[in-house]
Amino acid sequence: MRVAVVAESFLPHMNGVTNSVIRVLRHLRRRGHEALVIAPAQSWSGPLWAAESTPEEVEGFPVVNLPALPLNGYPNVRVAAGTVARVRRILAGFSPDVVHVASPFVLGWRAIQAAQQLGLPTISIYQTEIPAYAGRYGLPWLEDVLWNHVKLMHESSTVNLVPSSYSMNQLRELGIRRVHYWRRGVDQEQFNPSRRSAAFRAQAAPNGENIIGFVGRLAAEKQVADLAVLDNLPGTRLVIVGSGPLKDELRAKLPNAYFAGFLGGNDLGEAVASFDLFVHPGESETFCQTIQEAMSARVPVVAVGRGGPLDLVDSSRTGWLYKPGDLADLRSRVQDLMYDDVKREAFAAAALESVAGRTWEAICDQLIEHYERAIHVKSRHLHTEALSWMDR
Known part of the structure; x- marks a missing residue:
């Protein structure tokens, strides 16, 4: 052909x-x-x-x-x-x-x-x-x-x-x-729980905090500024992977976050596997590949309940979906998983299982x-x- x-x-x-x-x-x-x-x-x-x-x-x-x-x-x-x-x-x-x-x-x-x-x-x-x-x-x-x-x-x-x-x-x-x-x-070799990196975690969260991660373009449609409601959660560190036209503006709005910049290949795989929770606030995703990649790395997800995430996140099993525009709900859903190790572990295992076979x-x-x-x-x-x- x-x-x-x-x-x-x-x-x-x-x-x-x-x-x-x-x-x-x-x-x-x-x-x-x-x-x-x-x-x-x-x-x-x-x-x-x-x-x-x-x-x-x-x-x-x-x-x-x-x-x-x-x-x-x-x-x-x-x-x-x-x-x-x-x-x-x-x-x-x-x-x-x-x-x-x-x-x-x-x-x-x-x-x-x-x-x-x-x-x-x-x-x-x-x-x-x-x-x-x-x-x-x-x-x-x-x-x-x-x-x-x-x-x-x-x-x-x-x-x-x-x-x-x-x-x-x-x-x-x-x-x-x-x-x-x-x-x-999803590339299950690149995005794999075995890539979890102690070195990345030490660099991104040097005080041993749990990591809330985001991967994507730093542009208006990704609504990364919504993550400001997570920037001061005790015992956590917000980690932003990606670059784009709003990077300087977002650094000001998320003063406690760690900005890793653009990562690709094995570096990206290590970063994602090193998250404890993945978040995605963008409401205009037709699919949201980064959610699949996080799940393949055995990371549960909190995402906005609109667009592609509706199919990818099985709410209350592989992660949580929050009401679009309701940032208090976003914060509450993240807290639910970040401060309950047993529940987060169960969600992580279910997330990995949910993407098996999606080669x-x-x-x-x-x-x-x-x-x-x-x-x-x-x-x-x-x-x-x-x-x-x-x-x-």
Whole structure:
């Protein structure tokens, strides 16, 4: 199978979209498929605004980098330039069997249109609740416009994939059809309780405190400032792993917290396994991969009861869900586990058990089945169109 992967966000910027795309590419290589990646470049340069400083190849597959501009206020996020015609030429040159569009918005929408013009099937992955970001960034009037754009993109796609029941309901409420589940795998070697590190704990909590951990971008949509209600809990230390545009502001709002900065690979695995409790306050998660990773490291979770966490956290067994916006409830749920070692241990064991079997290999095999579904649906649609044209 030949798969064109169009990524709205990609290396060197690491986030949930980038991570899942890399996992997919790795699986395609192992299964003997062919792939091409189309992604935004890291920067503009030169008189022709040529792309640079981005990988030319990932997992043995070529990467076509389109020139891109930084998102205002968030320079690590790039918005690709280029026309539908340019994307169409790239797709036509590769001649894919299916076009995988990861978290479509700007570049992804061009790819969907280009694929339509070429008669190619598209798999669109609903992975980022961008309309919810509007209010967080002071643009609440833009939310309805953005939802209309989401509807247009997914109505135009052959097959749509969502990671959670909450996101499934969101697309269904928009009237989107051909929606199926495609959740995420977890790297159980990287996120493993055996990686718990005495050295990390000594550095992050030198007085032997229990660690309340968060991992994610330090950006408005993650609502990290909500964790201020946990910053002064006796016998605990709030540990923040990640970087982003709000890092300096959050250091001021969380004066007692330990900021570990951006971590990846084994360093990230060690940090997560060294937490005693994982917290996630962001209300706009379609899935929340970091929750799965914490559970795989045998760490119980307290998360907001909206979006992807509703599927991931079995409240009162693997962690607690708190009412969105109720920060007193957040604090109470954290206290319940931080000051009851027996209960926290039981929740931790249940959390680890809940993610057993969620390997990337199994998840990506499911994705290939979705590719085949999209190819079949598109073929049937084109056949129907041909018969309709002949009957005229």
